[in-house]
Amino acid sequence: xxxxxxxxxxxxxxxxxxxxxxxxxxxxxxxxxxxxxxxxxxxxxxxxxxxxxxxxxxxxxxxxxxxxxxxxxxxxxxxxxxxxxxxxxxxxxxxxxxxxxxxxxxxxxxxxxxxxxxxxxxxxxxxxxxxxxxxxxxxxxxxxxxxxxxxxxxxxxxxxxxxxxxxxxxxxxxxxxxxxxxxxxxxxxxxxxxxxxxxxxxxxxxxxxxxxxxxxxxxxxxxxxxxxxxxxxxxxxxxxxxxxxxxxxxxxxxxxxxxxxxxxxxxxxxxxxxxxxxxxxxxxxxxx
Amino acid sequence: xxxxxxxxxxxxxxxxxxxxxxxxxxxxxxxxxxxxxxxxxxxxxxxxxxxxxxxxxxxxxxxxxxxxxxxxxxxxxxxxxxxxxxxxxxxxxxxxxxxxxxxxxxxxxxxxxxxxxxxxxxxxxxxxxxxxxxxxxxxxxxxxxxxxxxxxxxxxxxxxxxxxxxxxxxxxxxxxxxxxxxxxxxxxxxxxxxxxxxxxxxxxxxxxxxxxxxxxxxxxxxxxxxxxxxxxxxxxxxxxxxxxxxxxxxxxxxxxxxxxxxxxxxxxxxxxxxxxxxxxxxxxxxxx
DNA sequence: ATGAAAGCGCTAACAT
DNA sequence: ATGTTAGCGCTTTCAT
Numbered sequence: 164x165x166x167x168x169x170x171x172x173x174x175x176x177x178x179x180x181x182x183x184x185x186x187x188x189x190x191x192x193x194x195x196x197x198x199x200x201x202x203x204x205x206x207x208x209x210x211x212x213x214x215x216x217x218x219x220x221x222x223x224x225x226x227x228x229x230x231x232x233x234x235x236x237x238x239x240x241x242x243x244x245x246x247x248x249x250x251x252x253x254x255x256x257x258x259x260x261x262x263x264x265x266x267x268x269x270x271x272x273x274x275x276x277x278x279x280x281x282x283x284x285x286x287x288x289x290x291x292x293x294x295x296x297x298x299x300x301x302x303x304x305x306x307x308x309x310x311x312x313x314x315x316x317x318x319x320x321x322x323x324x325x326x327x328x329x330x331x332x333x334x335x336x337x338x339x340x341x342x343x344x345x346x347x348x349x350x351x352x353x354x355x356x357x358x359x360x361x362x363x364x365x366x367x368x369x370x371x372x373x374x375x376x377x378x379x380x381x382x383x384x385x386x387x388x389x390x391x392x393x394x395x396x397x398x399x400x401x402x403x404x405x406x407x408x409x410x411x412x413x414x415x416x417x418x419x420x421x422x423x424x425x426x427x428x429x430x431x432x433x434x435x436x437x438x439x440x441x442x443x444x445x446x447x448x449x450x451x
Numbered sequence: 452x453x454x455x456x457x458x459x460x461x462x463x464x465x466x467x468x469x470x471x472x473x474x475x476x477x478x479x480x481x482x483x484x485x486x487x488x489x490x491x492x493x494x495x496x497x498x499x500x501x502x503x504x505x506x507x508x509x510x511x512x513x514x515x516x517x518x519x520x521x522x523x524x525x526x527x528x529x530x531x532x533x534x535x536x537x538x539x540x541x542x543x544x545x546x547x548x549x550x551x552x553x554x555x556x557x558x559x560x561x562x563x564x565x566x567x568x569x570x571x572x573x574x575x576x577x578x579x580x581x582x583x584x585x586x587x588x589x590x591x592x593x594x595x596x597x598x599x600x601x602x603x604x605x606x607x608x609x610x611x612x613x614x615x616x617x618x619x620x621x622x623x624x625x626x627x628x629x630x631x632x633x634x635x636x637x638x639x640x641x642x643x644x645x646x647x648x649x650x651x652x653x654x655x656x657x658x659x660x661x662x663x664x665x666x667x668x669x670x671x672x673x674x675x676x677x678x679x680x681x682x683x684x685x686x687x688x689x690x691x692x693x694x695x696x697x698x699x700x701x702x703x704x705x706x707x708x709x710x711x712x713x714x715x716x717x718x719x720x721x722x723x724x725x726x727x728x729x730x731x732x733x734x735x736x737x738x739x
Numbered sequence: 740a741t742g743a744a745a746g747c748g749c750t751a752a753c754a755t
Numbered sequence: 756a757t758g759t760t761a762g763c764g765c766t767t768t769c770a771t
Contacts, residue, residue, distance in 0.1 A: 168456050168520075168765090169747090173747045173767085454748050460765090743771085746767095747765090748763105752761085
C-alpha cells in the first residue's frame with residue numbers, strides 16, 4: 164500500500180477502525196478481537212486497540228483519540244453482557260457494540276443469546292434423563308447470572324419440573340463451586356444434575372462432589388458455561404459446556420460495522436445463539 | 452486532536468505503532484499488550500494490533516500493511532520465548548521484540564529471564580528446607596522448558612544437590628502433571644518438592660499427589676511457573692509461582708521503541724527478572 | 740490515451 | 756506579533 168496518510172487525507176476515510184474494550188482486555192475480549200480482526204483484516208481495515216480499563220475517563224480519552232484519528236468506525240466491547248449507556252452522543256462515525264449492548268435501542272449491538280444457551284443446557288440434561296436439576300451461578304447482581312438463571316428455570320418449568328434446589332447465586336469462581344457442592348449435598352432430596360453459570364463454578368463443583376463420593380456423571384451430570392478450554396479440559400471428567408461463539412460475535416460486529424461504514428447501518432440488538440459442546444460430564448454411558 | 456491524516460502527511464510520522472503477534476493473541480500476549488499500550492498511550496501513540504496466527508504469509512502481509520500505514524515503529528511478540536529470525540531485513544522503522552527475541556543480535560529484544568526465574572524457584576525450595584527436589588516441565592523441544600530445566604539443575608548443583616529424579620519432559624497441561632505425579636510416586640526415594648515448568652503442570656501434580664495421600668506442602672512442596680491467576684488460585688493449596696512480569700516486558704519494549712523512534716535505538720537482548728509469589732503450596736507452617 | 744494541476748488539512752517557514 | 760503561503764503524497768478532474 165502506498166502512503167496511507169495521503170490517501171486518507173484526500174479520501175476522507177482511513178480504512179481504520181477503533182476497538183475500545185471498556186473493561187480490560189481479558190479472556191472474553193480475545194476471541195471477540197480475533198473475530199473482529201478476522202473480518203476487518205480481510206477488508207484491508209486495520210484495528211486500533213484501546214483498553215479503557217473500566218475507567219470512564221480513559222474511555223472518553225480513547226474515544227476522542229479515535230475520532231481525531233478519523234477512524235471509519237468503532238467497535239465497543241466489554242467483559243459483561245449488561246447493557247451500557249452509549250459511548251457518546253451522536254458520533255460522526257458508526258459504532259457497533261459487541262458482547263455488551265447499548266441501552267439505546269437505535270444503536271447496533273451484537274450479543275450472545277445467553278438465555279438460549281441456558282435453555283440448551285437444561286434441555287440437554289433433560290434429554291439424558293435427568294429430572295432433579297439444580298443451578299449454581301455467579302452474583303445475583305450480575306446480568307449474565309440472572310438471565311441464565313431465569314432461562315434455566317423457565318425451561319425446567321416448561322418441562323413441568325421444579326428446580327431441585329433454589330438457584331444458588333455466588334461468585335464466578337471454583338471456590339464458590341466447591342462451596343455450593345457442600346450446600347447441595349446437604350439438601351434432603353438427591354440431585355442428579357447441576358447446570359453451572361460458568362466453567363469455573365462447574366469445575367469446583369465437580370471436584371467437591373467427587374471428594375464427597377458422588378460420581379460424575381453417573382450420579383450427578385454437570386454442565387458449565389463459556390467453554391473455556393483450560394477449564395473444560397482440566398476438569399475431570401471433561402466438562403460439557405455452552406460456547407457463546409465469541410469469535411462469531413466479534414466477526415458479526417465487524418461485518419455490521421463495515422456495512423454501516425458503507426452506508427448501510429443496522430440497528431438494534433442481535434443475539435447470536437451458542438452451541439452446547441458435549442463432553443464426559445454429561446455422557447450417558449461414561450464407560451464408553 | 453485535529454485531523455491526524457494531515458498531520459501525519461506533513462510531519463512524516465503518525466504517532467502510531469504496530470504490534471504483531473506472530474502466534475495468536477493469547478494468555479501471554481494480553482499482559483504484553485496491556486503493558487505496551489500503557490506506555491504508548493501515555494505518549495499519545497496508538498497501537499495497531501495484528502494477529503499473524505503463526506502464519507508467515509499473514510505476518511508479511513501485516514508487516515507491509517503497517518509499513519504502508521507509515522507506523523513509527525513495530526513491536527513483535529509471540530507466545531514462545533524462543534528466538535526467531537528478524538521479521539524483515541532492514542526495515543525503515545525501528546522494531547522491538549517482546550517476549551520472543553530476534554536471532555539477530557543487533558535487534559532489540561526484551562524477554563523474561565526464565566533462567567533467573569527457575570533459580571528463584573529452586574532457591575525458595577531450598578530455603579524452606581527441601582533437599583529432594585524434582586522438576587517436571589513441558590516438551591523437551593520447547594525453549595522455555597529446556598532453559599528452565601537447565602537453570603533449575605545448575606542451581607541444585609550449585610547447592611551441592613542432585614535432582615531427586617531426572618527432569619520429566621512432557622506437555623504444558625494438567626493431564627501431564629497428573630501423569631508425572633504417578634511417575635514420581637513410583638520412584639524409590641521420597642521427593643519433598645517439585646518445581647514445575649508451568650502452573651498447569653503443577654496443578655495437575657498437586658491433585659494427583661493428594662489423591663495418592665501425599666500432603667502439599669507438608670510432604671511435597673510445589674512451585675509453578677507463570678503465575679496464571681486461575682491456576683494458582685484454583686489449585687489447592689494455592690500455588691506458589693514465578694511471575695515473569697509480562698506487563699513490565701510489554702512496557703519496557705514500548706519504552707525502548709519510543710526511544711528508538713526518537714533517535715536513540717537500543718540493541719541486543721535484555722532479560723527482565725521475574726518475581727516469586729509465595730503461596731500455600733510452599734508455606735513452611737501450612738497450619739498458620 | 741497520456742499528462743498536468745488542484746486540493747484534501749495541517750504545520751512551519753516566511754513575509755509583513 | 757500576526758498573517759500568508761508552500762508543500763507533505765495522493766487521487767481525481769480536466770486539458771491536451
